[in-house]
Amino acid sequence: MRVRILEKIYHPTNNPNLSTPFRRNREEFWIKNLNTAAPYGCNDNISTIGNLTSPGCQSVNVTSLFNRQQRRPRSHGIRKYNRPEIHSFSFDDLVPFLNEPLGLHYIRTKLYSVPLRKLHEIYDYTKDLTYTDTRSPEYRLQGVILDISTFRLFQAVRSDKSEEKTNRPFIKCIDLSNPSLHPLPCECSSSDFNYSPCEHVITGDLSIVKNDKLRELLKKGPKCRESMxxxxxxxxxxxxxxxxxxxxxxxxxxxxxxxxxxxxxxxxxxxxxxxxxxxKSTVNTRFKSIFKDPDVITELNYLQEHNVITPADKASNNYTFTCKKYYSDSLVKELGLNSTPGNPTYTPTNLSASEIIDNHKSALASFGFNMNNLDLDLPYLYCIPKMHKNPYKQRFIAGSSKSSTKSVSILLTKVLSEIKSGLQKYCSTVYSRSGINQLWILKNSKEILEHLKSTHFRRVHSIKAFDFSTLYTTIPHSKLKERLAKIISNAFTSKNGNRKYKFIVVNFDKTYFVKEKSDSENKYTEIDILQMLNFLIDNIFVVFGGKVFQQIVGIPMGTNCAPLLADIFLYSYEAEFIQSLVSEGKRYLASEFNFTYRYIDDVLSINNPKFADYLSSIYPSELEVKDTTETKNSASYLDIMLSYDTDGHMNTSLYDKRDDFNFSITNFPFLSSNIPSSPAYGVFISQLIRYARANTKYTDFVLRARRLSDKLLSQGVRELKQLCVLRNLWVIGNVGGLCARNPG
Known part of the structure; x- marks a missing residue:
């Protein structure tokens, strides 16, 4: 017998009441991951089930307990023809394989590949066998066949999920007013919520709502559902x-x-x-919507008459109230209407919305999209306040839920995601071989925390953070087309210029390249992708106040593929800059940029104090990049605050821009809402894990955890259940080990 160590388990306490459950949890994880539970292996006990070989567990389907293994990626190129396999085997034919090294794997493969009708015959034969010797191979094989057959033959039938949906969020009952181009009244000068920098009402303080019932409901956020x-x-x-x-x-x-x-x-x-x-004696079945209360309706009508109600930027679960006149004037200024010096991004068009939509339908039909029964419209321009800025600013967004170009944008999102994935694999290989990193793209803040565990950051001497100002609306269309065309072309061709792939196949759940042929109807050539990309960029329109405007610079924030377009566009310049340094023999200088990270429009540079000197050499002149570093030895990046001490040791803590808001933030569910209670406790677990990962010091973690606990308790979470969840998380998840790197 050979023994192999799968995992070395560490627990920060020597208390067996805590460490033993943690060890058993890891054992159960490996049992389910390696599929070694009886009858497939020697492991008999599963904590949530019991002993699998006991009479009380005979009805347990063991296969359903195993963790599903992700299938390894396979090429979709030219496939070889395999003759159909003849599934002619019996119970007795499989018995000898149990004593062979990979015999159980062979048996499982056979049982999973056999047609269901044949499997049913084997199942009917096997269930009538009466083996009593638990040590015999026949007894074990009988258990394996019955278990796999049960898993494959008796799966639950899909049921209609429509009855499981809860009632709609009450935000649907609040009609967001569409500002007009005509002069609007303003009474902000006498309001207690007048924001002095703009001399108009902009607030997220719900004290502006005078009706108590409406205010209490709005506190719960737009996802709250009234009981019915x-x-x-x-x-x-x-x-x-x-x-x-x-x-x-x-x-x-x-x-x-x-x-x-x-x-x-x-x-x-x-x-x-x-x-x-x-x-019946404990549950109330009668509820009255507060929107049937005349006082609530009167108050809501008054608020909508004088304000535009929108979510806050970075806090989508909070309502903000903006003076209608100021809101309308902001959009007018952005579009350059009424002789106001505006943004060169937009220009009025003489085409009507219906004419543009008809043109779009014709173009989409030529691309192979089915345009039947689609309710299409042009995106409408709106804005939401950036309450974390000082003074407040506006984020302009194109509402594209029913946009006539949405289908193209969704398809390009899948295509560009696959191309981006290929770029990441290629650049990772280059980095491992040459020591030069030319791809700075991050998926999320969790990835930066993983990078910081590297030995390269044992001593830090510089942290710099940067931000692109209005990135989406300043990208030149000509450069965007040129750069994206080159990236897309490189994805279809080899380095020597030969054609590497002929098509890219875009299915519902997967996108992949093929070399020669494909039976899929959703396959596209390089030319098809470029034509759709150019069509999307050249046909960006927005509607405001009954007028149509064409966006001639940049891409609208709101369309599906906008983040990917911006991401790959910036990557093309970053990679070109690094490659030029290498070709000029400046490999040492190129390596100085190895610890540069970018999440769309946020850039972080570590141990490269002169990064700002090269910004003009990296990015096009049309883009404005600002230094957002807080102090000499600290900077906030995404939701992480990074700092280093005099010895160069890096510390991280959770950073939330919403902490600076002058009103209470709604970011967790209320149990009084008409939703299941489990998500609220799930939020508690997920946030604790997030805090543990982000905070280097244990004291920072405890401070955040206490705030979270107090907030959830105030929103209806039961303290006893919260303590049970916390104990299970501490024992099973070892949260203490995550954040115990520095006790603080």
Missing amino acids: SFTWNQNVKIIMDSCEEYARRWAKKEDVQLDTLSEWIKSIRGLLLSRINRL
Whole structure:
């Protein structure tokens, strides 16, 4: 027998009450990951199930307990023809394989590849066998066959999920007013919420709402759902109709009489009625929407008459109230209307919205998109306040939920994501071989924390953070087309210029390149992709106040592929800069940029104090880059505050721009909302893990955790259940080990 160590387990405490459950949890993880539970292996006990070989666990489907292994990526090029396999084997044919090294793998492969009808025959034969010697190979094989057969043959029938949906969020009941081009009244001068820098009302303080009922509901955020009235008879009907529909589908799939499940349906009905009888005395079934209260309606109408209600930037669960006149004037100024010096990004067009949409439909049809029964429209321009800026600023967004170019944007998102993935793999290989990093793109802040664990950051002497001002609306169209065309062309061709791939296939759940041919209807050539990209860039229109404007510079924030277009556009300049340094023999200087990171328009440079001197050499002149470094030895980047001490030791802590807001932030669910209670406790777990990863010092973690706990308790979370969740997380997840690097 050979023994291999899979994992060395560390726990910060020697208390067996804590360390033993943690060890057992890791053992169970490897049992499920390696599929070694009985009858497939020697591991018998699963904490949530019991002993698998005991009589009480005979009905447990072991295969369903295993962790699903991700299938390794395979080439979709030219495939070889394989003759159809003849599945002619019996129970006795499989017994000898149990004693061979990879025999169990062979048996499982056979049972998973055999057609269901043949598997059903094997199952019927095997279940009637009566082996009693638990040490015999026949007994073990019988368990394997019955378990895999149960997993494959008796999967639950898909049911209709429409009845499971909760009522809509009450934000749908609040109509966001569309500002007009005509002069609007303003009473901001006498308001207590007048923001002095602009002399108009801009606030997220819900004290502006005078009605107590409406204010309490708005505090819960736009995702809150009011409770709805219901009847017990209606619930019984919905549940029993679903059970009967499930029974009909199962009977049809298994080709049996519907009466087979009649007793099962009766037992479900009995349990349901018994449960309802217990709940009738404790659960209220009558609720009245506050939007039927005349005082609430009057207050809401008054707020909408004088303000535009929108989410806050960086805090989408909070309402902000902006003076209608100021809101409209901001959009007018952005578009350059009424002789106001505006943004050169937009220009008025003489085409009507219907003419533009008809042109788009014609172009999309030529690209192969099905345009039937689509309710298309042009994006509308709106803005939301940046409450974390001083003074407040506006973020302009194109509302593209029903945009006529949305289908093209979604397809380009999938294509560019696959191209970006290929760039990341290529640049990672180059970095490992040459020691030069030419790809600075980050997925999220978690990735930067993983990078900081490297030995390269044992001594830090410089941290610099930068930000692109209005990146999306300043990218020149000509340069965007040129750069993206080159990147796309490189994805289809080899270094020597020969054609590497002929098509890119875009399926619902996967996108991949193919060399020669594909039977998929959703395959596109390099020329197809470039034509769609140029069409999208040349046909960016927005609507405001009944007028149509064309965006001639930049890309709209709101279209699906906008972040990818900006990301790859900036990458092309960054890679070109690094490659030019290497070709000029300045490899040492190029290596100085190895610890540069960028998340779309936020840049971080570590141990490169002269990074700012090269900004003009890296990026095009049209883009403005600002230094956002806080102090000499600290900078905030995404949701992380980075700093280093006099010895060069790096420290990180969680940074939240919303902490600077002058009003309370709504970012977690309220249990009084008509939603399941489990998400609220799930938020508690996920946020604690996030805090543990981001905070180097234990004291910072505790401070954040206390704030989180107090906030959730104020929103209806039960303290006892919260403590149980915290204990399980501490024991199983070892959160203390994550943040115990520096006790602070």
